[in-house]
Amino acid sequence: MSVTRTNPALTLGKYVALLAYLLFALFPLYWLVKIAITPDRLIFTEGTDLWPSTTTLDNFRTVIFQTDFMAFFGNSLYVSLGTAAVTTILAAGAGYAFSRFDFGGKKIIVAVMLITQMFPLLMIIAPIYKIVASLGMLNSLTSLIVVYTAFNIPFATFLMQSFFDAIPKDLEEAAMMDGCTRFQALRKVILPLTLPGLGATLGFVFTAAWSELLFALMLISDNESMTFPVGLLTFVSRFSVDWGQMMAAGSLALIPSCLFFIFIQRYLVQGLTSGAVKG
Amino acid sequence: MARMELKDLVKRYGAVEVLRDINLDIADGEFIVLVGPSGCGKSTLLRMIAGLEPITEGDFLIDGARMNDVSPRDRDIAMVFQSYALYPHMDVARNMGFSMEIRRDPVDEKKTRVAQAAETLGLTALTDRLPKALSGGQRQRVAMGRAIIRDPRAFLFDEPLSNLDAALRVEMRLEIARLHQRLGATMIYVTHDQVEALTLADRIVVLNGGDIQQVGSPLDLYERPANKFVAQFIGSPTMNVIPVTGGVEGVTLANGQWLGLPMRENTPFATELGIRPEHLDVVDPGPNVLTATADVVEHLGSDTNIYVNVDKVGPMMVRKHGNIPIATGDKLGLRVMTENAHLFAKGGAALPAPVRQAA
Ligand SMILES: Nc1ncnc2c1ncn2[C@@H]1O[C@H](COP(=O)(O)OP(=O)(O)OP(=O)(O)O)[C@@H](O)[C@H]1O
Ligand SMILES: [Mg+2]
Numbered sequence: 001m002s003v004t005r006t007n008p009a010l011t012l013g014k015y016v017a018l019l020a021y022l023l024f025a026l027f028p029l030y031w032l033v034k035i036a037i038t039p040d041r042l043i044f045t046e047g048t049d050l051w052p053s054t055t056t057l058d059n060f061r062t063v064i065f066q067t068d069f070m071a072f073f074g075n076s077l078y079v080s081l082g083t084a085a086v087t088t089i090l091a092a093g094a095g096y097a098f099s100r101f102d103f104g105g106k107k108i109i110v111a112v113m114l115i116t117q118m119f120p121l122l123m124i125i126a127p128i129y130k131i132v133a134s135l136g137m138l139n140s141l142t143s144l145i146v147v148y149t150a151f152n153i154p155f156a157t158f159l160m161q162s163f164f165d166a167i168p169k170d171l172e173e174a175a176m177m178d179g180c181t182r183f184q185a186l187r188k189v190i191l192p193l194t195l196p197g198l199g200a201t202l203g204f205v206f207t208a209a210w211s212e213l214l215f216a217l218m219l220i221s222d223n224e225s226m227t228f229p230v231g232l233l234t235f236v237s238r239f240s241v242d243w244g245q246m247m248a249a250g251s252l253a254l255i256p257s258c259l260f261f262i263f264i265q266r267y268l269v270q271g272l273t274s275g276a277v278k279g
Numbered sequence: 280m281a282r283m284e285l286k287d288l289v290k291r292y293g294a295v296e297v298l299r300d301i302n303l304d305i306a307d308g309e310f311i312v313l314v315g316p317s318g319c320g321k322s323t324l325l326r327m328i329a330g331l332e333p334i335t336e337g338d339f340l341i342d343g344a345r346m347n348d349v350s351p352r353d354r355d356i357a358m359v360f361q362s363y364a365l366y367p368h369m370d371v372a373r374n375m376g377f378s379m380e381i382r383r384d385p386v387d388e389k390k391t392r393v394a395q396a397a398e399t400l401g402l403t404a405l406t407d408r409l410p411k412a413l414s415g416g417q418r419q420r421v422a423m424g425r426a427i428i429r430d431p432r433a434f435l436f437d438e439p440l441s442n443l444d445a446a447l448r449v450e451m452r453l454e455i456a457r458l459h460q461r462l463g464a465t466m467i468y469v470t471h472d473q474v475e476a477l478t479l480a481d482r483i484v485v486l487n488g489g490d491i492q493q494v495g496s497p498l499d500l501y502e503r504p505a506n507k508f509v510a511q512f513i514g515s516p517t518m519n520v521i522p523v524t525g526g527v528e529g530v531t532l533a534n535g536q537w538l539g540l541p542m543r544e545n546t547p548f549a550t551e552l553g554i555r556p557e558h559l560d561v562v563d564p565g566p567n568v569l570t571a572t573a574d575v576v577e578h579l580g581s582d583t584n585i586y587v588n589v590d591k592v593g594p595m596m597v598r599k600h601g602n603i604p605i606a607t608g609d610k611l612g613l614r615v616m617t618e619n620a621h622l623f624a625k626g627g628a629a630l631p632a633p634v635r636q637a638a
């Protein structure tokens with residue numbers, strides 16, 4: 001073992017680069033929160049200051065108690081959790097099949113799934129609207145879950161497949177030699193090892209559904225079933241934009257995403273399978 | 280109890296035939312070792328016996344019952360994987376007890392068995408560790424423990440020791456030999472290692488390119504290889520094989536020298552002569568011996584390996600007991616111990632020597 005001395009200038013450079021990246025990535029979030037706590041009367045006078053001279057939680061109060069925002073929020077939560085759950089379950093099943101079995105038409109299915117990812121969403125808005133309308137499912141949150149699930153499944157499946165691929169086949173076979181059926185092997189050995197994959201997929205799909213605007217805007221017009229990104233647009237009136245409240249609502253919308261990632265991040269840690277094979 | 284019969288087994292992946300015409304009877308309690316070069320189908324055969332790989336054609340029977348369509352869990356066979364395949368999220372005790380957990384055996388019994396196995400394998404202090412906190416050798420032991428825990432009727436090993444260092448290999452080899460003696464179960468063992476094969480096996484099965492080349496006891500294969508492939512595959516260092524021209528009761532070497540092989544009737548068909556490195560005598564150069572130059576000399580203490588260049592014949596290797604005072608560049612004479620010479624016909628089939636009378 002030799003201790004390699006790293007060049008201090010290099011280390012410094014690394015941290016400077018990281019810092020620059022963080023500033024760049026987090027600045028919009030900071031700005032969001034800053035505007036949310038700036039009193040309305042100061043928004044335009046102190047708009048470019050890094051910190052307002054006085055702060056207030058009025059915007060949050062208004063958003064929570066005097067608008068439909070909480071309802072939007074609930075709708076979004078329902079749609080996003082629903083989509084994440086349904087997509088992940090289906091993608092896990094499909095990913096497992098792709099990873100472990102050879103079956104006729106596998107290549108074709110993969111190709112078709114890839115093709116669905118190649119079209120810009122704008123192109124298929126009209127047909128989707130037509131389908132959903134003729135099913136009588138406009139303004140229903142279920143239609144959103146179905147549409148989001150359909151759009152997220154291909155990517156989620158490839159993601160899950162790569163997680164299954166990373167688990168040695170030997171493990172399942174060992175389990176089957178130990179007396180498991182294939183399904184028991186899946187449940188007792190493979191599933192616990194796929195938790196990071198499930199976590200990542202859940203997180204990915206949840207965020208995608210949480211911030212989706214296009215389809216929600218088109219399929220939902222009813223105030224009752226608006227999701228939160230559509231709801232945000234209600235802060236834009238014909239004559240003005242209520243920046244403070246909009247930003248307050250936006251800040252609140254960050255909370256579930258953050259909570260969700262805090263919850264799943266322990267499953268995202270790598271190295272869960274280490275120790276399985278020789279090493 | 281596990282007597283196994285392999286009848287005309289064939290394995291194909293699509294159009295590729297990986298194993299053909301595998302016929303083998305394995306007696307109850309026998310230790311069978313499968314050897315052969317990489318890619319010859321050893322693992323595939325083992326996995327077919329385990330039930331992890333479907334059998335394309337032929338029948339596989341255990342104790343008379345056809346197993347072709349029986350799932351691995353119902354064959355009651357344990358397998359130790361080359362990669363160990365320990366469950367990374369379970370501690371050592373649970374890894375070992377997993378098969379009993381699945382079979383819903385009584386918890387008390389499971390605990391005693393796990394404790395026993397851990398004791399036997401020297402793992403008692405490690406039972407609550409996860410596999411990632413174990414060394415390679417310890418992981419190997421856990422994999423063994425997992426196999427022995429439930430008294431299966433047969434054991435399969437796929438190169439179980441190939442990831443260990445030399446010292447551990449020797450130790451675990453003895454462990455496996457002891458295990459076989461203690462349990463008396465049928466064992467099938469795949470290895471690349473000559474020494475493992477020769478020391479562990481009741482019978483060795485030599486595979487090449489999907490065919491069984493020969494089945495026999497270690498000594499059988501060493502003394503009476505069925506063909507050139509087996510002759511060169513079994514025994515270390517490898518047998519020297521040189522081209523010859525067949526004659527009556529003898530052969531002519533490439534340098535024109537006559538090598539008399541009295542009492543052998545099939546010498547006219549010989550095209551090659553095989554002689555093991557330990558069956559060459561080093562003598563003073565002279566008539567009627569091979570003249571050679573020492574190329575590289577390895578002094579191993581107990582043995583001396585001499586790589587020589589035989590005039591007009593080519594490179595050969597000689598192995599002698601003890602420390603032989605020879606240096607690179609020395610001229611020496613070699614005498615073939617004719618009673619240990621092997622003859623091969625065109626195509627590699629061995630021309631058997633007459634069976635020698637036991638002294
Ligand atoms: N799924 C498969 N499809 C096609 N050919 C395969 C497949 N699996 C294995 N083979 C082929 O079968 C042959 C035997 O493979 P096997 O793993 O049994 O070899 P092996 O004797 O165990 O080799 P090694 O000593 O390297 O482990 C190889 O030539 C391999 O390429
Ligand atoms: Mg193999």
